[in-house]
Amino acid sequence: MSKQDFQLFSMVPLLRAAEQSSLNGRPAAIGAFNVNFYTQAEGILEGLKRADAPGIIQASRGANKFQGGPDKISAMVLAAMKETGHDLPVSLHLDHGDDEKGRECVDNGFSSVMIDASKLDLKDNIAATKSILNYAHPRGVSVEGEFGKLEGVEEDVIHESTTYADPFLVPHFFNESKADALAVAYGTAHGPNKGKGTDKLAIHIVQASYAGMKAYGQNENHFLVGHGSSTVPKELVEEINRYGGGIKDSAGIPMQKIQEAIAAGIRKVNIDTDLRLGITAAFRKFFHDNPGVEKKSPNVLVPIKQALDSHPEFIDPRDYLKTIDIGLLRVHPRGGDLEPVMVLIKERIAAHVEMLVRKFGSAGLAASVERVTLAEMAKRYDRN
Template sequence: MRIVPFTEMLNHARVHKYAVPALNVSNMETVQAITTAAELENSPLIVQLYHADLDYAGIDYMTALTKVAAKKSTVPISLSLDHGNSYEQAINCIDGGFTGVMIDLSSDDFEENISITKKVVSYAHMRGVSVEAELGKIFDANSDISVRNSGLTDPDMAEEFAKRTNIDALAVSIGTAHGIYSSKPKIDFDLVEKIVNKVNIPIVVHGGSNTPDEDIIEIVRLGVAKINIGTDLVLAYNEGLLEAFSESGKNIPLKTAMGIARDRVIEVARHKIRLLRTFAE
């Protein structure tokens, strides 16, 4: 298969009551790990590259790696920018072969967010590329819970934003956060349900790492179509490397150490994907 836009897979997920995993990568081994996990679980997949990792991983390298993985895969695979913070960055990824981009201007004024997002959508849709945007503020998980829940998404504004921008998916703030929580997250499930029912496009939840399994399952049950996971994969990868070096020392062959790290990511990714397919029809 070739890498594809994520619009169709998210719409399919909405209808068939599951969520598509959007898993962050930064090198060859993480691409191999998550695409293997998706294949084993028979799940569509969005391979994501966080905006701050673009310079390290390289747009061209990540596009090539994902294309190779998709060619060998029997499940749909998309390649998307995660939390793109400018029009120029999104355009560079589109021109570089990404099939999806996220433009995150949620910290900007509402009208400014709409204005720039519309420009990204116009450029992307002319080239068959999907667009996700964000409304509401998703904080770091080490923030106090009162801070984490201070930027929750307003359902009416979400509906207006989706209609005016013509985006393909909307990331919302419902109480999850990025990273490792300083205290158990307080998810506003009523808000999730209101947004899903009010906004007529797929809804995305970020902060899938370190969120309790039962909360992830409930978010999926309420109709969220895409869940982002990054930190848990980083932790799994690093734990694999630590295990490899602690057992064999610094003279361990690089492919052996990286292979152990890759296997740990596969395990975690498969577990997460199973959660997202709990209610799949």
């Protein structure tokens, strides 16, 4: 395969590189960043490149709906890789999927899928995870499950309170389901209001889970995932609010706690809210710094500005970008009305992603990721 054929990798070799680094005394986790539109993908790739880091780009069911399907997302991410000449290992992962969406993503260019069956009891959760895995693994596609319940709102999954994962059942979950990765609830939360969430953090759950995995020799093929781990930087919230936003009571997970969780065994850290905040801050500042700019663009910039003006609480770009033609958000903005603001967004995302992956310990790990194709991954699963 030539360098020009941009391909996506299973999460497994990326997470294994992080595990090996950790075993060698440098704790590491791979950053997993949610994507909704083209420039967001470019910004993530640019940040990864600056840090020489492998990375995971993930799309939720909501992102799939927003873009019109997994085929659109995979084409968009590959286009961004091609445009930026990105030759570091990247996975494209479905975040919080179900069985139907999981299969659709496997068939449409994703290299990894998550099944969130955490609302089911353990036995049914394992069965649901196994079911999508039996479809994904023969195609080399990795699978993430979820155990325990995270507080907060993630798409249509709403949990009012945390149900911690039972660490003693984590090796059992891996053994029975064969899942490559497992999101364990240890007290992080989805969304920008993680509350006084840090007093709910139970990093000993990660420690005990990881110790069990090691005892059963699972840790180089199976990996722990931390969801809801945005740091919700104060300066971003303040910037949004300075330029007309109205975010109240925001709180994230302190970086030091994320690093403690990585040292305890987390190998994939999910970041969504931070990018939403960065994008929203960029839009608000752009309109503030360029008064009247929207007047030249009645079909694109006017509806975005109106949506932001009338909804100070908006932080999800899908809420204010749904007003415009989705085709504009799937391609490079070159020469279009969105280009000036997208240039700012790309830089902002790149800087944040670079900073995060350096803190997560995955900077410089790109070369230690084994470049195993999905076809070869499928053969390896078949042999086991």
